[in-house]
Amino acid sequence: MGYWLAKQRTVQAQGFMTRFDPRFWTVNFPRPMMASVVSTAPDALRVDAVFYRQDDLAGLIWESEDRHDHALLAYETRRDYRDCRLRFRWRSSGVLPLDAVNGPVLTIEGRDATGELRAWYVRLWNHAQGTPEDATVSIDFASVVGGFMLPDEADPLWAGDIDRMFVSLVPAGFTAVDAALDPPVDAWVELSEIAVEGPGAVLGIGEVVVPEHGLSICSGYDDSYHMTPARLLRNALQLGYRGDIVHYVGMSHYFRLEAVGDGYCVSLTGGALNGPCAAWHADFAKRAKALGFGIIWSLSYELFDAHCPEAWKQRAHDGSPALTGWTPPSTLLSPAKGEAVAYLQAVARAFVGIGSAAGLAIKFQVGEPWWWVMPDGRLCIHDAAARAALGDPAEQNVRGDPDTAVLDAAGALLAASTAALCEAVRADAADAILLLLAYLPTVLDLAAPEVKRANLPVEWAYPAFDMLQLEDYDWAAAGNGVATARGVALAETRLGYPVDRQHYFAGFVLNREDAHQWRGIVDAADAAQRRGVAATFIWALPQVIRDGFTYFDQEDDVQAFDDVLFPLALGRDAEVVPEVSTAILTSAGGHEARSAAWAEARTRYDVGPGVRSEADIRELLAFYRARMGPARAFRLRDPFDDCSNDGGEPRPIDQVIGEGDGARQSFGLVKHYGEVSRRITRPVSGSVRVAVNGVETPAFELDEGGVVVLDTPPSAGAVLTAGFRFDVMVRFAEDQLPVSRATYLAGVAPSVPLVEVRDA
Secondary structure, eight states, rough: OOEEEEOOOSOOOOOEETTTTTGGGGOOTTTTTTTEEEEEEETTTEEEEEEETTOOOOEEEEEEEEEESTTTTOBOOOOOTOEEEEEEEEEEBBBOOOTTTTOOEEEEEEEEETTTTEEEEEEEGEEEEETEEEEEEETTTOOOOEEETTTTTTEEOOTSSSEEEEEEEOBTOSSSEEEEEEEEEEEEEEEEEEEEESSGEEEEEOOOOOOOOOOEEEEEHHHTTTTOOOHHHHHHHHOHHHHHSEOOSSSSSSSSEEETTTTEEEEEOOBBBBHHHHHHHHHHHHHHHHHHHOOEEESSSSEEESOOGGGGOOOOSSSSSSSSSSSOEEEOOOOOHHHHHHHHHHHHHHHHHHHHHOOOOOOOEEEEOOOOOTTBBBBOOHHHHHHHTTSSOOOOBSOOOOOHHHHHHHHHHHHHHHHHHHHHHHHHOOOOOEEEEEEEETTTTTTTTTTHHHHHGGOOOOOOOEEEEEOOOOHHHTTTTTHHHHHHHHHHHHHHOOOOEEEEEEEOOOOOGGGGHHHHHHHHHHHHHTTTSSSEEEOHHHHHHHTTTEOOOOOSSOOOOEEOOSSSOOOTTTTEEEOOOEEEEOTTOOOEEEESSSSSSSEEEOOGGGBBBBBHHHHHHHHHHHGGGSSEEEEEEEESSSSTTTTTTTOTTTTEEEESSSSOOEEEOOEEEETTEOOOOBBOOOEEEEEETTEOOOOOEEEEEEEEEEESSOOOOOEEEEEEEBEEEEEEEESSSOOOEEEEEEEEEEOOEEEEEEOO
């Protein structure tokens, strides 16, 4: 399979769209308020919002540069608005009306005619006809002026270089003071009958359609709440993803809040989901159904820490709450706390109801349920409810010598809570498909071999769930295929889900600057498909869009390498010819300037002189045909250079292959020739020996391409060495293999040239 990190659209398909298309607006707002935007018609959109503070302000945003679509699907950047006119019908409720002092303002940000950064404030009421809550707004960007009172406060606007514009929305009861709204204000705004006229009314837009490629996609509301569902799903569909979308409902944007002291806590008053979230997901589910997607609703035990009741949080023995590394942090709900589990049940049922209303088959995933482990190994099983359920156990450090009976009991408690969550789903959707997502690097931590008792309990064994979903993005992103295979095997052994009852999640790239990690993710996805899992998912769509990740099927190349050894022993007359490519420039005075075109020497061989018997000829011809001549490479044992220890047996200290940094586990085999290094990609099976700081260790596996993968990362500064025997990857050099028959039982192959092949 192939992939591409697209940076911009060049020769790819392009269509056209109307500027200010409802699908491509976004929203932004401060916590704790929430808002969402959906496109309700080809010429209409709706914003839903809930305001909690008297100074809350939401923005409905149009950007000149498309920063939210995949590079091949983005609309063109055009900052000159002077040749277009915008008109729409405004209707609203719950926000200050158009004629209010702090009513809706169109803020336009860009540069003036001299290139200086500017912002203009266009009061919509000055350009409206109708009532303050139902009016037609018309804006001609060639002549529009900013300012509150016109004409006295007119601020002429130059619309030739605009970056973005946004409509500000504030609640009824807005005072600009940081104080609570009591009660919170639910609001909505509709822009309909959107019409754009003039030469600048149309923009180019990418219309690439990647053929269906067999992978599915994950998404997450916390990363996509600001976009319309139509925009998000357009990216998923046109990038070739099909089947189910695993949709993580998130931990920070779905909940309703109620005031508690000086802050806000999650609440079920009025329902589990806030209005903007419910509206967004109803549109998402309806559109997914229409496009042929299914949705796997993913809910975890993770919750935004600032809004989580203190009694619900998992805690360490010293009372410290379980906090993730996100900024601001999230926390983990205690599986032992009845109110917390009941809250999750209500949230699950709310999303199941949305799916059912859209006509979707219900599929529900319990996402990464676990007891949090502190960085130093302490298990967070000491909140009041867990202490009561577990008999107030002593502190358990999973990187030390924990009490396995306590860990087993904690695992049983976790499993009971996930069972209760699934029962709530099945109460509303009896035929629901239930899935469990487990994160292998945490639950199968080699430094904490017993943590699986608590975080991968045997009570989850098949058929407790219909499907087991496995993810291991730390390993996949690093290209650590050995760790993935080991982790999958351990999970299969412990829980017993057959491969056709498994899904695999490949991902993810956290930061844009780490886009090189997509190579390992693609390899992991391909390996999962070869393993035969029921579905393979890329995690996740926001990162796919950000990095321009484009995955596609391609016909398999002719098999480039057959892992077989050249079948004949090299005769004593066989030739070995190392070659280099050197450009030599000789000056008029006889001085030379030399430049090496290759990083290392390449070797040519002629194995013909050693082939004499007719049996050898037959075997050689059969081998040549099987390789399709030069098309397929194979192994050759070089009689002069096949060992890390020239002239002896491999020793674990023969060759330096790397230095530890405390995180890296994979090291490619290398043989050094003075200052020149040669990557060894075809070691002889069973010959590799490894040492860390001179001490041999068996705690490693050999991955494809001559890569040593240690069970645990060597400490920073540790020197890695290895010894090995190796073969050279070669191919036949010519498309013909002439053989003459000299006598009845003997043949002569005067020349059988081979040439070394470099790995890509």
